[in-house]
Amino acid sequence: MSHEPVSPTAHTASSVSDRPVLKLNQFLPYRLIHLAETVSRSFSQIYADQYGIGIPEWRVIATLGEHPTMTARDIGTATSMHKTKVSRAVATLESRGYVEREKNPDDLREQVLKLSSQGNAVYADLVPRALAYSKELEDALTEEQSELLGDIFGRLHDAANAYRPD
Template sequence: MTKSADHPQETLRLDGFLPYRLSVLSNAVSRKIADMYEREFDISIWQWRIIAVLGESDGLTSTEVANRTLMDKPAVSRAAASLTERNIISRKSDDADRRKAELRLTDKGREIYAAIKPRALAYERELLASLSPEESRMLHGLLTRLSHIASPDRNLWSETGE
């Protein structure tokens, strides 16, 4: 017997449904900082994710960026193409395999990353200020545990979140 057959009266209420709540919260958190970098740098959320990943680990392929961000490959390709066009990232094809190309921040891309990073960290501090240090550690631990269930085949981020 399936679980839904065991609970025929069970109702889905979005306001209490964890995946919905996490998605809406993620969008709200992202939207606040996205407004700043869209306004000041004309960069979308998707473009910022690529810049942020390359700011931490320059020289990744589009596939590696997609794997780290869980963005779909076409979205990474479109965002990377527009960033390349604007000289924010560079793309260097692999001599052995022309389908592979390393993405790197240009000087302009590093300047944008350096300008946004402290603001992003300040926003994180603002969010976490509403929690005690214990609650913050607990939140990071709970998110990591849920990530292992949602994506059991790979770690979505480092265990420490640092």
């Protein structure tokens, strides 16, 4: 199952009726979105049960692990999350004791965020498991496929962003 080609054959112009047909399970956007739902669900097992956090919180932890001090605005830029989503994720993480905040003396509107020592421990626990998860997905691909994947994602992302309806 499921190893069918995407849209080159996703439609078949019937020679009998002119009714256009779209085969949903070979249709690129459907397959992509459905795949992402499946990955999101299985990946969240890594952090959801154990730490009681969701995707936005995981992204904040991952971003602060990579760039140890950032403002909420920086995190929004880095993760494409809206400032309200970042604000709530940070509030959740602070209430769990994983993130600390400190006003920037040079601009009191801003606060510098960083992982607490507990947050660093969570990061240290999560990263190897996250990488192992990702590796399991990649290992399902051929070497050729694996090498192309980053470029494919980049091109699809740019194309989706560029799309404007007729």
